[in-house]
Amino acid sequence: MASTGLLVVSNIKQLGQSLRSIEKYVNSLYIHLNVPASTLPTPPPVWGRLISQLYADSSSYVDNKLDLRVLVAPLRQQHDARTLKLRKPIDIIFSDAHHPELCDRLRSELNISKPTIFLQDTKGCTDLQADSGKSVNQKVFPNVVLGGTFDRIHIGHKIFLTQAVLRTCKRLVVGVTTAAMTKGKVLPELILPVEERIAQLREFLLDIDNTLQYDIVPIDDPFGPTQHDPEMDMIVVSAETLRGGQKVNEIRAANQLCQLDIFAIDIVESNVNDGIHESKVSSSNTRIDLLGTRWQQPLARPELPRRPYIIGLTGGIASGKSKMAERLGNMGAHVIDCDKVAHDVYEPGQPCCEKIVQHFGQEILGSDGRIDRTKLGPRVFGNPQELQALNAIVWPEIRVEVNRRLAVLRAGAHVPKVVVLEAAVLLKAGWETNCHEVWSMIVPAEEAIKRIMERNKLSESEAKNRLAQQVSNVDIVSKSQVIFSSQWDYDFTQRQAERAWQMLTKELEQAERMSSSL
Numbered sequence: 001m002a003s004t005g006l007l008v009v010s011n012i013k014q015l016g017q018s019l020r021s022i023e024k025y026v027n028s029l030y031i032h033l034n035v036p037a038s039t040l041p042t043p044p045p046v047w048g049r050l051i052s053q054l055y056a057d058s059s060s061y062v063d064n065k066l067d068l069r070v071l072v073a074p075l076r077q078q079h080d081a082r083t084l085k086l087r088k089p090i091d092i093i094f095s096d097a098h099h100p101e102l103c104d105r106l107r108s109e110l111n112i113s114k115p116t117i118f119l120q121d122t123k124g125c126t127d128l129q130a131d132s133g134k135s136v137n138q139k140v141f142p143n144v145v146l147g148g149t150f151d152r153i154h155i156g157h158k159i160f161l162t163q164a165v166l167r168t169c170k171r172l173v174v175g176v177t178t179a180a181m182t183k184g185k186v187l188p189e190l191i192l193p194v195e196e197r198i199a200q201l202r203e204f205l206l207d208i209d210n211t212l213q214y215d216i217v218p219i220d221d222p223f224g225p226t227q228h229d230p231e232m233d234m235i236v237v238s239a240e241t242l243r244g245g246q247k248v249n250e251i252r253a254a255n256q257l258c259q260l261d262i263f264a265i266d267i268v269e270s271n272v273n274d275g276i277h278e279s280k281v282s283s284s285n286t287r288i289d290l291l292g293t294r295w296q297q298p299l300a301r302p303e304l305p306r307r308p309y310i311i312g313l314t315g316g317i318a319s320g321k322s323k324m325a326e327r328l329g330n331m332g333a334h335v336i337d338c339d340k341v342a343h344d345v346y347e348p349g350q351p352c353c354e355k356i357v358q359h360f361g362q363e364i365l366g367s368d369g370r371i372d373r374t375k376l377g378p379r380v381f382g383n384p385q386e387l388q389a390l391n392a393i394v395w396p397e398i399r400v401e402v403n404r405r406l407a408v409l410r411a412g413a414h415v416p417k418v419v420v421l422e423a424a425v426l427l428k429a430g431w432e433t434n435c436h437e438v439w440s441m442i443v444p445a446e447e448a449i450k451r452i453m454e455r456n457k458l459s460e461s462e463a464k465n466r467l468a469q470q471v472s473n474v475d476i477v478s479k480s481q482v483i484f485s486s487q488w489d490y491d492f493t494q495r496q497a498e499r500a501w502q503m504l505t506k507e508l509e510q511a512e513r514m515s516s517s518l
């Protein structure tokens with residue numbers, strides 16, 4: 001599949017048809033509006049509504065796998081003087097109307113060898129219409145500012161950024177929230193690092209208009225550089241952040257800085273109403289859709305036998321690991337619960353039991369000669385050194401026992417396709433090296449605290465203390481290939497599990513077919 005295309009759009013009414021036929025050729029598409037010569041040059045904001053419409057309509061025809069970017073720079077120039085300079089090389093040109101001369105010119109400017117694909121030649125093709133109405137704020141300023149988190153740029157962001165670019169003639173300042181500001185969002189652990197978000201924003205902005213200066217800066221508070229920069233004229237906000245824009249002006253007045261013209265765009269709705277996703281197009285929705293998918297590729301583990309395929313299942317306290325293990329078990333996985341294995345290696349006669357008694361003394365034994373956890377517990381909790389000593393004895397023994405059980409399974413008549421190794425301490429103990437990949441459960445801290453208080457009958461401070469001893473969600477996520485979250489209803493957790501299971505089953509079947517055809 002060629003990766004980047006250029007679509008010359010002459011008729012917005014055909015957009016849906018055009019995008020549907022293009023989607024099989026490319027995964028990223030620049031859109032060049034073939035505006036009639038008579039309408040140029042016009043103030044760029046007059047194209048705002050058309051471009052917003054185009055982005056908003058596109059979502060009913062193609063999903064966000066086709067990354068659309070409508071070019072703004074050419075709208076600033078006289079028709080004849082327009083030469084396209086694009087950041088990424090173009091593989092192929094598409095045109096929704098028969099304009100061979102224009103397309104040949106673009107092919108030679110952009111150095112494209114493939115012939116243009118003419119999608120359809122409609123009769124009654126109408127010219128692209130600029131917004132003539134006085135209703136639109138058509139003012140253009142040298143210095144415009146806006147802010148946001150911009151996690152995985154979506155159509156709402158594209159419209160927002162484009163409307164700002166159309167109203168800027170010199171410099172666009174973009175404040176991008178750092179992790180300190182995104183803690184309260186849905187699935188904050190899955191938000192891309194600020195450096196990556198800034199890099200993606202810069203690429204998008206340079207793609208649509210490389211004639212402006214972009215100052216993209218991280219912000220640790222909701223107002224960023226607007227509090228101090230005297231050279232700002234306009235702030236672009238959306239209906240939901242209008243109050244933030246007004247607050248910016250209050251701060252500027254207090255700091256004796258000029259007031260900013262405020263331009264607010266409408267919210268782009270998502271038409272989803274399932275009680276889980278937000279009703280507007282949002283990055284939160286994109287993150288929710290990552291649950292149960294492989295969000296990073298597994299590391300190669302050539303040292304592990306291919307069958308059974310071992311999934312390490314982990315997560316924070318009360319995150320719903322056991323329930324997830326049960327779900328995966330119901331779908332066909334063989335589950336090894338490391339917590340239960342730990343109980344087994346504590347049994348008298350096991351080497352682990354002897355080592356524990358050697359270290360902690362006979363006084364941790366009960367009258368039946370077994371290790372009494374109520375006696376051992378107080379010796380290690382609140383004493384990190386002793387806890388470390390206990391872990392150093394127990395963890396390697398669990399690993400040995402797990403490997404023994406895996407060897408038994410491999411030697412059996414029916415080797416399971418998938419083994420789930422459920423272990424709260426998987427990452428702390430370094431057992432992920434025993435697994436082909438790691439699947440993890442996360443819940444927000446407040447939810448985990450609520451569950452621990454209810455389930456373990458602990459006070460809030462005790463629950464917080466338990467949680468503080470866990471690997472953080474951010475660390476869990478960085479070492480996991482698939483993430484689940486049980487913060488919504490049971491059905492939605494089940495859907496996440498099914499999604500991941502289907503993906504894995506398909507992959508394993510494919511791998512099996514490939515190896516048997518060799």
Ligand SMILES: CC(C)(COP(=O)(O)OP(=O)(O)OC[C@H]1O[C@@H](n2cnc3c(N)ncnc32)[C@H](O)[C@@H]1O)[C@@H](O)C(=O)NCCC(=O)NCCS
Pocket residue numbers: 145146147148149150151156157160173174175176177219221222223224225226235236237238239240241242244245248265266267268269280281282283
């Ligand atoms: C504190 C801020 C920057 C945090 O941004 P937020 O986390 O909401 O960013 P997010 O990436 O979600 O969105 C960025 C912008 O796009 C808008 N937006 C997001 N989704 C949509 C949508 N579906 N339709 C339309 N606009 C959308 C947001 O309303 C926001 O204005 C923001 O909320 C705010 O208050 N802005 C006004 C003040 C400001 O601009 N401050 C920074 C100056 S540098």
Ligand SMILES: Nc1ncnc2c1ncn2[C@@H]1O[C@H](COP(=O)(O)OP(=O)(O)OP(=O)(O)O)[C@@H](O)[C@H]1O
Pocket residue numbers: 315316317318319320321322323324424451455486487488489490491493
């Ligand atoms: N989707 C869900 N919605 C609401 N509550 C849930 C959901 N999934 C799990 N829970 C609840 O979360 C709690 C913890 O579940 P579970 O015991 O499976 O967690 P765990 O991660 O195995 O915990 P631990 O390791 O602390 O024993 C349980 O009370 C369970 O009912």
